[in-house]
Amino acid sequence: METQVINIDKEILGGTPVFNGTRVPIKNLFDYLETGESIDTFLKDFEGVTKEQVVKLLEMSQKLIETSSNILNENIA
Template structure:
């Protein structure tokens, strides 16, 4: 599995996180999902992004949320 999913480079869109190998901001995916569009619609509009990249970004996001939730719960207790 390709491990390069997200690229942050000051030379590409001023360091905005993008899908690796593209100039498509990761935020665009979440904007689409937030407005009710499907992953399929996103992929149709951004053909340079692969389904695997989208799935990996969602998996990474889930892990970050779970980790953050665990840290927040530990600090509250």
């Protein structure tokens, strides 16, 4: 059974995408990774987020990038 990873609700942080079941913005994970912090550090700092959510989000991001790249490459040709 797949679990929803991202929640967007105008009542939670004005509609900022957050990890489902938390008030932790998705952007926080990417900010941590961009500065060289580990996923483990992120999970320690945001205990409401699970490792499974982080892994699923990264998998979703990879698929989105791959799909976008394919679309962009088609438009170039």
